[in-house]
Amino acid sequence: MNKLKGAEAIIEVVKLYNKKVIVKTRNEKKYRIKSLDEKLRSFRTRREARIILKLNNSNVKTPNVLALGKYTIIMSFVEGKLMRDLPEKEEFMKPIGDEVKKMHLSGIIHGDLTPANIIINENIPFIIDFGLAEITNNLEEKAIDLLLFKRSVKKKSFDIFLSSYLEKNPDGKKVISKLKDVELRGRYNVRTLT
Numbered sequence: 001m002n003k004l005k006g007a008e009a010i011i012e013v014v015k016l017y018n019k020k021v022i023v024k025t026r027n028e029k030k031y032r033i034k035s036l037d038e039k040l041r042s043f044r045t046r047r048e049a050r051i052i053l054k055l056n057n058s059n060v061k062t063p064n065v066l067a068l069g070k071y072t073i074i075m076s077f078v079e080g081k082l083m084r085d086l087p088e089k090e091e092f093m094k095p096i097g098d099e100v101k102k103m104h105l106s107g108i109i110h111g112d113l114t115p116a117n118i119i120i121n122e123n124i125p126f127i128i129d130f131g132l133a134e135i136t137n138n139l140e141e142k143a144i145d146l147l148l149f150k151r152s153v154k155k156k157s158f159d160i161f162l163s164s165y166l167e168k169n170p171d172g173k174k175v176i177s178k179l180k181d182v183e184l185r186g187r188y189n190v191r192t193l194t
Contacts, residue, residue, distance in 0.1 A: 008044075008131050013077060020077035022063060024048075041071045044131070049073050051108055051133045058106035060099055061126045078128065080121030084114070089123075093157045096125045097164025100145065103127065105169065109134050109141040114152045139171065143178035150179075 002013040005027075012023045026041040049068045052075070056064055063075035083092065096118060103110065110117070111132030119126045134141065146165070150158045166172040 016066075016074070021066060022075040022077055024073045024075065026071045045069075045071050045073060047135075048130045048133065051130045051135060054106060054135070055103060055108060055127075055130075058102055060102045060106065060108075061124065062130070063126070063128060078119045078121060078126045080119040080124075080126065082116060083118040083120050083125070084116045086120055088115075088154060088157055090157055090160050091123060092120060092125060093153075093160035094164040095123070096149075097161040097167075099125055099127055100149070100161075101165045101167075101169050101172070104142045104145070104171065104175070107135055107137050109136055109138070109145050111145070113145045113149045139174050139178045140182065142171070142175045143182050146175065146179050147182055 004011040007027075009027055010025050012025075013020055014023055015021070026045055028041070029037050032040070046068070049065050052062055052065050052073075055062050063078050065073060065075055067074040083096075100110075100113065108130075110127065110130065111134060112129065113127075117127060117129045119128055146162075149161065153161070162176075166176070169175075
């Protein structure tokens with residue numbers, strides 16, 4: 001059916017028992033020593049599957065893991081469109097803030113939280129692509145997730161997202177404080193030549 005080749009993996013939409021599923025297979029890296037490449041791909045595949053399962057248990061809307069191979073994850077197919085391909089709507093922002101809050105409270109950071117990794121299905125957001133995700137409660141990592149999202153949406157949209165993220169979030173204010181710290185650092189500031 002459909003096939004997409006990324007830097008880290010090949011994503012295919014295939015039919016399994018008459019249902020669409022996603023098959024994500026980590027790419028071999030020819031520049032790495034073969035044994036190291038195999039270990040890294042296997043470890044990262046298992047880590048991503050473990051993270052998705054943990055998020056499913058925390059009621060975060062993500063695809064479900066259906067099967068796991070050495071370098072492959074088979075996941076449920078989520079109908080909808082990528083948020084990046086839709087007009088930015090404020091009504092998406094509150095539920096996205098809720099999902100990111102649940103994700104962070106479950107001890108997971110996404111690592112690439114942008115509209116390219118959110119599927120909107122009937123105004124319900126599903127977070128996808130946990131290839132860069134990690135299990136951590138590090139406040140700065142959570143702040144960087146928020147910074148990536150902030151830079152990819154309009155200010156008003158981010159404000160709605162943020163109010164939802166902060167609601168009943170015991171770590172929310174600490175994460176926002178870290179976000180402000182991170183934004184002040186030179187490498188995260190947008191620089192212009194004058």
